[in-house]
Amino acid sequence: MIKFLTRLGAVFGSIWNAIWSVKEDARPPAASKVASSAYTTAFLEDDLNLPKNLNQKVVYIIGVKGNEWLAVLSCPCGCGSKIQLNLLKEEKPFWTWGVNERGAPTLSPSVWRTVGCKSHFFVRAGAIQWCS
Numbered sequence: 712m713i714k715f716l717t718r719l720g721a722v723f724g725s726i727w728n729a730i731w732s733v734k735e736d737a738r739p740p741a742a743s744k745v746a747s748s749a750y751t752t753a754f755l756e757d758d759l760n761l762p763k764n765l766n767q768k769v770v771y772i773i774g775v776k777g778n779e780w781l782a783v784l785s786c787p788c789g790c791g792s793k794i795q796l797n798l799l800k801e802e803k804p805f806w807t808w809g810v811n812e813r814g815a816p817t818l819s820p821s822v823w824r825t826v827g828c829k830s831h832f833f834v835r836a837g838a839i840q841w842c843s
């Protein structure tokens with residue numbers, strides 16, 4: 712039984728990787744510059760667990776496993792704004808997210824702040840790609 716589940720997990724993993732790589736290929740980078748240092752991902756069950764001072768290089772994914780509903784990050788421009796992205800497909804707009812084998816997050820589509828610094832960027836494999 713355990714063997715079966717392990718195999719099932721492996722099959723599901725490869726299907727997921729296939730879907731993910733197709734999605735990545737489908738999106739050509741529309742970016743002008745790429746930040747050098749990579750973001751990592753932190754998983755929190757509840758947004759109450761968010762630190763008061765967000766780590767500048769972390770994308771926080773909130774929710775229980777398989778039922779994540781919010782992504783939170785500190786604006787990469789350094790303005791200190793807390794950016795919250797809905798991950799629930801039932802509410803619009805929503806973002807999809809992924810984490811690669813190094814724990815680096817990807818968010819899709821791009822993040823475009825309509826207030827404050829008006830930053831517009833992609834988070835791809837842990838790197839910020841600014842849009843001009």
Ligand SMILES: [Zn+2]
Pocket residue numbers: 786787788789790791792827828829830
């Ligand atoms: Zn900003």
